[in-house]
Amino acid sequence: MIEELRLRNFEGFKDEKINFTGGLNLITGRNSVGKTTILDAIVYSLFGSVPSVENRLLVRRERGVRDMETYLRFRSPVNGSRVEVMRFAELRRNRFATKEAKLIIDGAEVQVEGVEDLRRRITRLIGVGYRAFNWIIYSRQGRLNEILEPRREDMDAILQITLLREISEQLNIVIRDLRRTESEYRMIKVQLIPLREERVNELQREVDELNEELKELRSGLKLGEDPAVKILLRKARELEEAKATLLEAINSKKSILARYGLKNLESVKRESERLAERLKDLEAELRSIEGEVKELRDEEAKVFGELKVLEDGHRVRLELKMEGVARCPTCGQKIDEQTLSSIIEDEELRIA
Template structure:
């Protein structure tokens, strides 16, 4: 969950901070109010150069406020009980390594544009193509998004239901196989039981005869 974003010298923003609550958040305002810029700031914070060059098709200078030497986005995320903060400072030519880092529960775990992105993607389980196709929906694109069933399955983990079904089926098959094996052994034991009883009766008769002979020898 995205909790807050802080923006400095990002496009039209001089300095701004936005908080987000649980559930659905609505961003509204007049044309030119900065709604798209806010979404772009979140995208840049999450994916850095991957978003700027590969998906956005831009240069870093496009996101830098006119007249500013540097800009910065700072994104606060709560995920899996951990507090994640990603900071990306950038200039006209790209990110500033010393000002680009990822912190988890207060400890820095990655620095630099590519390492921050790779580590964040690993922790969140969210790839750029999935984010771009589903979570970042531009105006008029909803119909196309609804047709992206593969992405929808991965984002909402619907594919995991198929995996659960497979596991349940495997467990059921194994249980049935063990029951059949156990049933076969039980049937075999039932077939052998009369033979074992006959042997036991024979041993009892022999024991009685031996005891009788022993008694006769003692009397003699």
């Protein structure tokens, strides 16, 4: 029984979902509203083609539309399982191509190897092949005369002679599958089972070796209960700890030497002596520099003293010039204005 049909860009349907009910479903409507299209969609969803129609004409004829999808859910009349079929197709340079086809049975996806494999599986699920389906179950409009006056090959389909051929082909497929399965079984029997037995034997040997080691450990534990053995074991642990400490110190020393580009303690001693000599040289240079700095500071103090005296005298002479005094206030000597101006200019040059 068909339960649901979904169409996207299939003939006149852009995006449609149709639910069917149990029993008889009646599809009515005016001409060219899509009644036949629904039946065509069911046949295409089952077998991947529609009789007397090119697949490329099934894609909705609308500008920019290149792909098509169909979904059909039904109950298998053979075993009652719930079957879902999905087909995804597209137009490539005006040629029809199936992108993907999926088959889901009772909620689990079944791996299919192409559209022909899917058609064979659908034939098994509904109990009838493509040609018999289109003669016995579905007939397109205008084919009534063909049914009433069928050709010889069509009569074969109606009388299920063709169906018997299809069943024979399906049996051949099953036989090939059985032979392939038999070949795989022989490979497992000849190759995998011996490998498994060999691995089991290896594991058994490993188990036996571990049991022997366990026995030796138990013997060692019994021996370890002796007080002398306990003391020896404690000393051994202390020795291991001392070795670990020593190894850590050695590694630390190597790390420090490597950080400064040194190889051993002798190179450390040489580097230390070199640095001591360098330190002495630097100390001597420092003392020399300190002496030079002191001389420069004394010279600077002397210059600043002279500059101070010069600035004070210059200030006094500027005041004399401004006041029009003709004698020096310090020595009382007579000074004319031209000489005073010359002295002031000379002092300004020296101060600058």
